[in-house]
Amino acid sequence: MAASRKERVTASPSAQEAAILAAAADEFTEVGVRRANMDEVAKAAGVSRSTLYRRFPSKDNLLVAVANDTFERGLARLEGAVRGLGPADAVVEAFATGAGMVTSDPLMRRIVFEDVEIRNITSGAMSTLFIEMVTARVASTLRDAGAIMPDEALFEAVELHVRLVISLLEVPVTDPQKRSADHVRHIAATYLAPMIH
Known part of the structure; x- marks a missing residue:
């Protein structure tokens, strides 16, 4: 027990927060x-317990922090997946990678598909501000990938992509074949990639 206490005292605030979010x-x-x-x-x-509640006063606060952390890690993974690709290929890869994360990551799967309570608590994150933040980040990534369309058009196209993804997550398709990696890539290449140039 003394060793645990010593670890608590010496752990930096950022290390404590990372440990709390992981737990x-x-x-x-x-x-x-x-x-x-x-x-x-x-x-x-x-x-x-007091350290936990000082950082996160309620379970809902902690859940939102975990969801935000999961979102940030997901975006970083998407950005890594599209590095070096042109804009159309980046759209396809990002869409396919995102779909893969949602179906294969246990926490994302629970947030998106399984736990209605999680979705209810985090649904505030699906606000206009959230959509604008994701749109800006994805648009910047596509600009870095070589998109040359005007900013306003790029933002509008990406916002449509983001809203489509949110809709698909909230009401997933029931046909398992339509959730396959090949089908997801086909949809992205056929309908989404042509919107970005």
Whole structure:
């Protein structure tokens, strides 16, 4: 027990936060929001209960932080996947990579498909501000990939892509074949990529 206390004292605030977010992600993935236990999160993160609540006053605050962290890691992965590609190929790769993450990452799958409570709590993140933030980031990535269309047109096209992705996530297609990697790439190449030049 003394060793745990010493670790808590010496851990930097950023290391503590990273440990809390990782522990919370595991807890939300494993048991869902309703059954998630803040004491279990604190224990798994190696922090005191008071440290956890000082950083995240409620389970909802913690869930939003975990969702934001997951979103940031996802965007970084998308940016890495499209590095070196032209704009049309970048659209296809980003769409396919994003679809793959949602279906293969256990936390993303729970957030998007399985846990209605998580979606209800994080739905505020799907606000206009969220859409604008994602649109700006994706548009910047496509500009770096070589998109030459005017800024306004690029932002409008990307916003349509983002809104389409949100719609598909909120109401997924029921046909499993339409969720296959090949089908996702076909849809992106046929309908989405031509919007970007």
